Amino acid sequence: MNQxxxxxxxxxxxxxxxxxxxxxxxxxLKTLTVEVHKWLTFPQLxxxxxxxxxxxxxxxxxxxxxxxxxxxxxxxxxxxxxxFFGPTAVLAFIVARGWKKLEKWPWRTSIQEGLAPVSIxxxxxxxxxxxxxxxTGVETAAxxxxxxxxxxxxxxxxxxxxxxxxxxxxxxxMPK
Amino acid sequence: xxNAALNPAVESPPAAPPVAAQASIAQIFLEFLIIxxxxxxxxxxxxRGSLVTKRGWINDKEFVEMLSISQSLPGLNxxxxxxxxxxxxxxxxxxxxxxxxxxxPGAVLMYIVGIFYRIHGDHVWITAALKxxxxxxxxxxxxxxxxxxxxxxxxxxxxxxIALTVIAxxxxxxGVPRTLIAVGLLAILFHRPRKQQKExxxx
Numbered sequence: 001m002n003q004x005x006x007x008x009x010x011x012x013x014x015x016x017x018x019x020x021x022x023x024x025x026x027x028x029l030k031t032l033t034v035e036v037h038k039w040l041t042f043p044q045l046x047x048x049x050x051x052x053x054x055x056x057x058x059x060x061x062x063x064x065x066x067x068x069x070x071x072x073x074x075x076x077x078x079x080x081x082x083x084f085f086g087p088t089a090v091l092a093f094i095v096a097r098g099w100k101k102l103e104k105w106p107w108r109t110s111i112q113e114g115l116a117p118v119s120i121x122x123x124x125x126x127x128x129x130x131x132x133x134x135x136t137g138v139e140t141a142a143x144x145x146x147x148x149x150x151x152x153x154x155x156x157x158x159x160x161x162x163x164x165x166x167x168x169x170x171x172x173x174m175p176k
Numbered sequence: 177x178x179n180a181a182l183n184p185a186v187e188s189p190p191a192a193p194p195v196a197a198q199a200s201i202a203q204i205f206l207e208f209l210i211i212x213x214x215x216x217x218x219x220x221x222x223x224r225g226s227l228v229t230k231r232g233w234i235n236d237k238e239f240v241e242m243l244s245i246s247q248s249l250p251g252l253n254x255x256x257x258x259x260x261x262x263x264x265x266x267x268x269x270x271x272x273x274x275x276x277x278x279x280x281p282g283a284v285l286m287y288i289v290g291i292f293y294r295i296h297g298d299h300v301w302i303t304a305a306l307k308x309x310x311x312x313x314x315x316x317x318x319x320x321x322x323x324x325x326x327x328x329x330x331x332x333x334x335x336x337x338i339a340l341t342v343i344a345x346x347x348x349x350x351g352v353p354r355t356l357i358a359v360g361l362l363a364i365l366f367h368r369p370r371k372q373q374k375e376x377x378x379x
Binding site for chain 1: 271278346
């Protein structure tokens with residue numbers, strides 16, 4: 001079955017929901033890719049997203065893997081990239097042109113101040129959605145809290161901590 | 177391809193700082209490619225180091241301004257910044273060069289990871305490692321929530337909007353779009369322009 005049109009629709013739609021970051025779209029990403037289209041399972045989605053945190057560059061590049069699986073190969077991956085980054089890129093480009101003119105517009109500050117808490121809320125909601133699949137017991141909760149506390153108190157590269165999570169994972173979750 | 181001075185999108189306004197004009201399309205692509213390949217653990221500090229400190233293509237004030245625009249638009253900060261900076265330096269072609277550059281390394285890497293994961297994803301040691309990785313990623317996102325709350329909230333009441341958003345998505349299952357519109361409008365109205373106009377709107 002040709003998944004290309006569905007991939008374009010889903011990822012162009014998700015694109016517009018990423019206010020404040022990719023995680024804002026995570027609950028919807030889960031619903032559409034896991035439950036509606038069944039391109040992958042929830043654990044697979046969590047795994048890809050988390051591994052993506054160790055990759056350099058924009059942090060939603062894991063969508064490439066979904067496109068590649070769903071449509072089989074490079075075409076799917078490219079389609080997903082264009083669908084996901086195209087709409088917001090065009091929007092950002094238009095705004096880049098017009099924003100200066102809006103400098104005196106009083107609502108500009110209102111929009112920025114108003115969207116700040118909503119985008120934080122969406123990020124948190126995405127985090128909870130992911131936590132339902134990722135935090136499965138005391139050990140995983142301890143890893144998450146540990147990473148949170150370390151990042152709040154020390155200036156350390158988060159990618160290293162995610163890598164550290166892999167090491168702790170191997171040490172603690174390997175079947176004996 | 178380099179030195180694309182024939183780009184009609186660049187109107188060279190007289191107010192533009194002279195340094196910005198020196199970036200060629202090839203330089204923009206290369207610089208964003210390097211950022212895309214090296215920015216482990218979050219793109220923003222690397223963007224600043226490269227564009228402001230190393231290249232001097234934009235100054236610090238412009239950087240902060242562009243970042244605040246990037247954050248209030250849909251789209252990832254990293255790719256929105258690429259579009260904004262690319263646009264400023266070389267118009268539409270600059271934007272395209274920048275976003276392809278910043279996305280390419282991570283996309284290639286995740287493509288390979290996707291293939292590898294599909295074949296080997298259910299090996300016991302990989303499953304075990306990924307369980308730890310996913311838990312660590314949750315901690316990382318929570319720390320982003322905390323640092324964003326410290327930086328970009330403009331009052332205690334904003335926590336109400338954060339709570340409303342989380343409840344709407346996770347408890348009421350309204351979906352992200354409806355939540356975004358409903359709570360977003362509410363929050364924007366709450367922060368509506370007041371009579372006494374504060375000069376310099378962005379903090």
